[in-house]
Amino acid sequence: MRPGRYTDQGPYDLFRSLLKDAITRWNISPKMVDGLLTSPSGQSQGQTDAYVHDKLISEFALKPRFAETMCLGGASFGVMVNRAMSAVREGRANAVLCIGSGKFLKPSEGSAEMLAKTIAEADFEVPYGPFIPGLYALIARRFMHERNITREDIARVAVSARKWALLNPDARMYGKGEITVEDVIASRPIADPFNYLDCSIPSDGGGVVLVTRADIGHQLSDQPAYVKGYGEYHACGTISGADVLNETGAVQSGAEAFAQANLTPADIDVAQLYDAFSATPLILLENLGFCAPGTSGDFFNSGACDPGGRFPVNTYGGLLSYGHTGDSSGMSVLVEGARQAMGQAGARQITGAENVLVHCYGGMMYDHTTLILGRQP
Numbered sequence: 001m002r003p004g005r006y007t008d009q010g011p012y013d014l015f016r017s018l019l020k021d022a023i024t025r026w027n028i029s030p031k032m033v034d035g036l037l038t039s040p041s042g043q044s045q046g047q048t049d050a051y052v053h054d055k056l057i058s059e060f061a062l063k064p065r066f067a068e069t070m071c072l073g074g075a076s077f078g079v080m081v082n083r084a085m086s087a088v089r090e091g092r093a094n095a096v097l098c099i100g101s102g103k104f105l106k107p108s109e110g111s112a113e114m115l116a117k118t119i120a121e122a123d124f125e126v127p128y129g130p131f132i133p134g135l136y137a138l139i140a141r142r143f144m145h146e147r148n149i150t151r152e153d154i155a156r157v158a159v160s161a162r163k164w165a166l167l168n169p170d171a172r173m174y175g176k177g178e179i180t181v182e183d184v185i186a187s188r189p190i191a192d193p194f195n196y197l198d199c200s201i202p203s204d205g206g207g208v209v210l211v212t213r214a215d216i217g218h219q220l221s222d223q224p225a226y227v228k229g230y231g232e233y234h235a236c237g238t239i240s241g242a243d244v245l246n247e248t249g250a251v252q253s254g255a256e257a258f259a260q261a262n263l264t265p266a267d268i269d270v271a272q273l274y275d276a277f278s279a280t281p282l283i284l285l286e287n288l289g290f291c292a293p294g295t296s297g298d299f300f301n302s303g304a305c306d307p308g309g310r311f312p313v314n315t316y317g318g319l320l321s322y323g324h325t326g327d328s329s330g331m332s333v334l335v336e337g338a339r340q341a342m343g344q345a346g347a348r349q350i351t352g353a354e355n356v357l358v359h360c361y362g363g364m365m366y367d368h369t370t371l372i373l374g375r376q377p
Contacts, residue, residue: 001014001017001018001021001101001205001206001207002170002205003170003171003172003201003203003204003205003322003323003324003325003332004172004203004204004205004323005203005204006103006204006205009204010042010103011041011042011047011049011101011102011103012041012049012052012055014041014101014102014103014204014205014206015038015041015052015055015056015099015101015206016056016059018099018101018206018207018208019056019060019097019099019208020060021208022097022099022208022210023060026210026220028095028210028220030060030061030062030063031063032094032095032216033062033063033064033095033096033097034063034064034065034066034093034094034095034096035064035065035066035067035084035087035088035092035093035094035095035096035097035211036053036056036057036062036064036066036067036068036096036097036099037053037067037068037069037070037080037083037084037096037097037098037099038052038053038056038068038069038070038098038099038100039052039069039070039071039076039077039099039100039101039102039327039328040052040069040071040327041101041102041327042103043071043102043118043326043327050069050071051069052069053067053068053069054067056099064093065092065093066087066092066093066096068083070083071327072362072363072367072369073119073330073361073362073363073367074274074276074329074330074333074360074361074362074367075232075330075360075361075362075367075368075369076100076330076362077098077100077209077328077330077331077333077334077360077369078230078232078330078334078358078359078360078369078370078371079232079367079369080098080100080209081098081209081211081227081230081334081371082230082232082369084096084098084211085211085227085230088211088212088213094212094213094216095210095211095212095213095216096210096211096212097208097209097210098208098209098210098211099206099207099208100206100207100327100328100330100331101204101205101206101207101325101327101328102204102205102206102325102326102327102328102329103204103325103326103327104202104203104204104324104325104326104327104329105202105326115132116129116130116131116132116135119132119135119237119238119363119364120135120238120239121237121238121239121240121241124238124240125238125239125240131191133190133191133194133199133277134191135239135364136191136194136276136277136279136364137191137192137193137194138239138245139239139245139246139279139283139364139365140154140193140194140277140279141192141193142245142246143245143246143279143282143283144193144279146246147246147286147293147294147296147297148294149279149282149294149296149297150297151185151193152181152185152297152301153282153297153298153300153301154193154194154198154278154279154282154297155181155184155185155195155197155198155278156297156300156301157275157278157279157281157282157300157305157320158179158184158197158198158278158320158321159178159179159180159181159184160300160305160306160313160314161275161278161314161317161318161320161321161322162176162178162179162317162320162321163178163306163307164306164307164312164314164315164316164317164318164321164348165316165317165318165321165322166178167307167315167346167347167348168316168317168322168346168347168348170316170322171316171317171321171322171323172201172203172317172321172322172323173201173317173321173322174317179197183197184197184198184278193279194277194278194279197278197320198277198278198279198320199276199277199278199320200275200276200277200318200319200320200324200329201319201320201321201322201323201324202323202324202326203323203324203325203326204325204326205323205325205328205332206325206328206331207328207331207332207334207335208331209331209334209335209338211227212224214226214377221342223341223342223343223375224342225337225338225341225342225356225373225374225375226341226373226374226375226376226377227371227372227373228260228261228263228355228372228373228374228377229256229257229258229259229260229261229262229263229370229371229372230256230257230260230369230370230371230372231252231253231254231255231256231257231258231259231260231368231369231370232253232256232368232369232370233249233250233251233252233253233256233368234249234366234367234368235248235249235365235366235367235368236366237363237364237366238364238366239364242366246283247287248283248284248287248361248365248366248368249361249365249366249367249368250283250284250287250288250359250361250368250370251287251288252368253359253368253369253370254287254288254289254359254370255289256370257357257370257371257372258289258372260372261355261372261374263355263372264289265288265289265290267355268290268311268355268356268357268372269312269350269352269353269354269355269356270311270312270313270315270340270350270353270356270357271285271288271290271311271312271313271314271356271357271358271359272313272314272315272316272333272334272336272337272340272356272357272358272359273285273313273314273318273333273359274319274329274330274333274359274360274361275314275318275319275320276319276324276329277320278320280365281296281300281305281313281314281318282296282297282300283296283365284359285299285313288357288359288370290311299311307348312350314333314336315336315340315345315348315350316332316336316339316345316348318333319332319333330360330362333358333359333360334358334360334371337356337357337358337371337373338356338373340353340356340373341353341356341373341374341375342375343375353375354374354375354376355372355373355374356372356373356374357370357371357372357373358370358371358372358373359371
């Protein structure tokens with residue numbers, strides 16, 4: 001679903017639209033689906049519904065042997081793929097739909113305080129009035145200090161995301177023109193070191209992926225995406241409780257995924273990295289082993305991650321320029337990774353994208369999942 005503002009649809013309505021579209025587009029029968037995994041609806045409105053799977057089962061006459069609504073923020077959808085994969089391998093399901101949608105309110109509409117209270121530590125953070133950009137700013141400033149990363153380095157990430165968005169008609173910033181490092185730094189201050197263009201774009205939207213047996217995948221697509229490796233790690237849940245801020249659970253989840261796939265960072269052709277703010281791709285590039293400590297800024301500045309670069313990152317525009325769809329934000333990261341592996345990314349398709357890494361996290365960078373997708377098993 002193209003990110004935007006769907007004022008005529010409530011949180012659950014988006015799930016209904018997504019599932020209806022998936023069934024029609026893929027020409028699948030509801031009877032074929034014997035597994036269903038969803039995220040909750042309405043979280044950013046403070047009206048969390050944890051029974052989305054039950055409602056979809058009833059409305060679409062699904063008969064799953066395996067169903068669950070789960071929530072790990074942006075990491076939910078990597079976890080869904082892993083749970084679905086396990087169910088298929090164990091014979092508990094043959095085709096599992098993984099679906100997520102979200103409506104991300106603007107901070108001015110009352111979501112700022114509610115969301116901060118959801119992810120901040122109740123005794124040591126909430127009393128000081130935390131704001132999500134401010135919490136991320138603490139991580140970014142520590143990373144900049146420890147790794148000698150400059151303000152310009154961070155801004156360059158937003159510049160790259162916009163370049164990719166201009167190749168993606170579904171992106172919120174498609175047709176809006178390129179931006180420069182100077183534009184980013186001159187945009188409205190939000191929370192030092194972040195300015196307006198360093199922040200992802202609050203949007204409504206969502207997506208669906210289907211995890212199946214290999215033979216079913218080949219019936220539905222000439223080139224399915226294969227899961228070659230998966231890693232998962234859950235670190236301390238608050239900023240104030242974290243031992244370090246510049247090394248996240250991506251270190252562990254990435255190592256696990258590479259080991260399972262029998263690959264190294266040098267084998268990856270393209271990466272999709274969750275980018276709620278412009279600093280996070282730099283942190284993740286170093287934590288996942290693509291860049292030595294302190295070199296991610298130079299890497300982005302070299303143009304390596306831009307269209308035509310030697311290591312494309314966030315080829316759909318990322319959350320920074322495609323749009324951040326709240327509860328379902330990680331789904332767009334996953335979908336782009338699958339499209340690249342399947343050769344379905346249109347004008348932004350990376351030639352020879354044999355191995356694609358997808359990394360997402362939830363909360364204040366404490367729930368981490370790393371997926372490695374490929375064109376061959």
